[in-house]
Amino acid sequence: MFYREAGQFKTSYDKDQAVFPIMQDRWFIVAVILAAYFVVPFVADEYWLQAVIIPFLILALAAIGLNILTGYAGQVSLGTGAFMAIGAYACYKLTTNIPDLNIVVAFLISGLMAAAVGIVFGIPSLRIKGFYLAVATLAAQFFVLWLFNKVGWFYNDNPSGTITAPPRELFGVTITGPRATAEARYFVSLTFLVIGAVVAKNLVRGRLGRSWMAIRDMDIAAEIIGIRPLQTKLMAFAVSSFYCGVAGALYIFCWLGSAETEAFDLLQVSFPVLFMIIIGGLGSIIGSIMGAAFITVMPIFLTNFPPMIGIHMATDLQKHIEEIIFGGMIVFFLIAEPHGFARLWQIGKEKLRRWPFPY
């Protein structure tokens, strides 16, 4: 009843092009962000922040990155884990070698390094397409992780082979490493996600985003219009890898605290992030966030739900059941709504607008 746009007239192209042209949507999103900053950290306990919310925020950032590359520019990548690892290791090297470096700057430089590597691995995209490219990105995945595992320089020749986030402060509050509170790390992750999402949305609705989509939908026609395929694709690789790199740095510095290359494994990171954007919706920023929420919450739900209704299983069995449900849901989702949550969200809004009338 309250979700009506009657009386809201768009009198300029500016207003027509707004991300949320309907007033109620704008209020809703403002409310969500305010709640995220001022309600969640006081309601959620340490366990929820650490086990669910922080990984959700960080992986959502990575998902936005992958969605730019796969959903918007149409270049399938299975190398998300590698680009996140690059961000994480770059940030580790930066913070341990230059202790005075501002941590936010370190995060951003890590993203840039991942972007540079992303460009290198994006070069084959000019000549190969689709699944060939997907397999090529696997090369990045395996090679980069092998490199970080083998070459001691990357983990400062630490005998355990792990990288550990040193404690760093922002505005006098420790935000990284084991001594940082969950709340502090939550705020940092949330801020990166909010800014990242806004910037990504701006990019995809402007000229660059249209060029990406043009390349995705019909590369030959795009070229004939004057869009340069190589630059456009490499730009997508760079931006995408930047997001993944920053997310990777946050992954270690604001979530895990310390890790080995296995944390960025194909099955640990690359596939889950891919699932996030498929289930959330290819070519949708908000969908990436919704998909990330779903994929992070589901395993937690599967772990906690059966004991709640009195079923206790061996962890092994539970893991396999989880796999089956996970895989089954993915197939189900693709059949039911190949465009993911983002489309369901839109359909829901349409319905709500007409409610209580069917059409």
Add this chain to the structure above:
Amino acid sequence: MPEPMNETTKDTMTAERMFGDVLLDVDGISISFGGVKALDGVSFNVREHEVLAIIGPNGAGKSSMLNCINGFYHPQEGTITFKGSPHHQMQTHEAASQGIARTFQNIALFKGMSTLDNIMTGRSLKMKKNFLWQALYFGPALKEELEHRAKAEEIIDFLEIEAIRKTPVGKLPYGLQKRVELGRALAAEPDLLLLDEPMAGMNHEEKEDMCRYILDVNDEFGTTIVLIEHDMSVVMDISDRVVVLDYGKKLADGTPDEVRANQDVIDAYLGVSHDENGNGDE
């Protein structure tokens, strides 16, 4: 943009038409694919403000000719001179930035994008603001975006597709898709517009509409047009000059009347037994 509708389709056969200098000169173009000669020493020129039709039976090399002009194929022999600068081979984006736009035989729209976005994409080359401004979507970048939106809206008005501006083009019927494709080509404000069978698969009324748009574009913007079309009545009506291709060779080149009277063309293409108004195809 002035009102496009106050002038009805004009009779190009009788009206005096003013043409400028030679805009595009195609000289001795040959291209072959694996031994098959698609084009064999074809030469012709197009003058500013002209509507030139390329006709010929299937496989005559018409589409290959357009592909050569906008740099998608690279001819093995010959030169293409556009706006006075000769090219042996042109790169596709180079052709685009010099002012050549085109539409395709099989619609090549960006199916996942809305009509508006498709047309805005056509303006990509005109947009200059860099990456960082785009990321902010603020200040100069926003201003630029809005300016181009206004231009895109003019084209949408001109082609009467206001109602579908936010619809994903993949969902549109065929005739409208063709119109959107024309819009995307126009968005680049080209000097030379290449149309590959703009009326294929359309019914009579849609064809009439499309003819009117083509002539209006030619009139209002002074755009030079090269088009491929099979419908002879359309070709004879709207074009100033006709080039006939057959088996990759040029058979004739002249005004519709001259071509119609040309014995080679009648023998090879229109066929001796065809009826008088020249409906050789369709």
Add this chain to the structure above:
Amino acid sequence: MEFLNAVFVAPFLDIADSPVFFAEVVIGGLMSGVMYSLVALGFVLIFKASGVFNYAQGAMVLFAALTLVGLMEHGAPLWLGLLVTLGVMVALAYAIERFMLRKLVNQEGIILFMATIGLNFVLEGVGQIAFGSDVKRLDVGLPDKSFEWKGILLNTFDLSATFIGAVMVTSLALFFQYTPTGRALRAVADDHQAALSVGIPLKTIWVIVWSVAGAVALVAGIMWGAKAGVQFSLVLIALKALPVLILGGFTSVPGAIVGGLIIGVGEKVAEVYWGPVFGGAIESWFAYMLALAFLLFRPQGLFGEKIIERV
């Protein structure tokens, strides 16, 4: 300087030094190459006939091997086990067509690809719940003896495995090329709608291809399983088929065979002679890098045809 020497000189000296050892390495590589070919063949069959990039092929290998081992553990003789497993794979193919492919007709390739990733998880889960997830020994009664031939150390098991793999690959290639079903498969691969319009039953064809791919997975599963034990890592070994596909082209049966052999040999030789320079374990990425480098020079793969783009 030392590094350059270790990369460009020393390995070749080693090879010249001991040609017998080199031959052993190559033969070892060829043998795993045949296995890669076998898995790659499963991919190619499905890709050709249904345009689906079947990520779950690796899981199918594991699933088939697990089923066989499980049956044999419950006392079934080998022949019965094989028969039942084959039946299970056909049933699986039918189920995949009925519940997945049919509902995803006309979706884009990437959507189908993602669906097979989902399928991959389901198969892994089901297989391991039904038959346990610990490493299992699989004994199919092939002789396992080492002998020497002209100074080269060989193994009868490897040889017979290679032989079976080669027979399998050849018969499939012939089947594709010369039988009416094979022709129908190729027609479906070219254009679904056109194939339907000339009366080729699309659904049946899909069930057939997935069944054949299942059978290929079974053979691959037996070979790998008998050699290395039936365990989860079979899925990862099957991933190696991906660079093979890149090398050979997604739609070429001979490409899958030759590509598999090249990757198999290249990987072994690289690991033995160049591995130490780079700190070892380069097998994890070498195949991908080789394929990637190759792609830059010949994007259509070894046996793919150059695509003329039309607009």
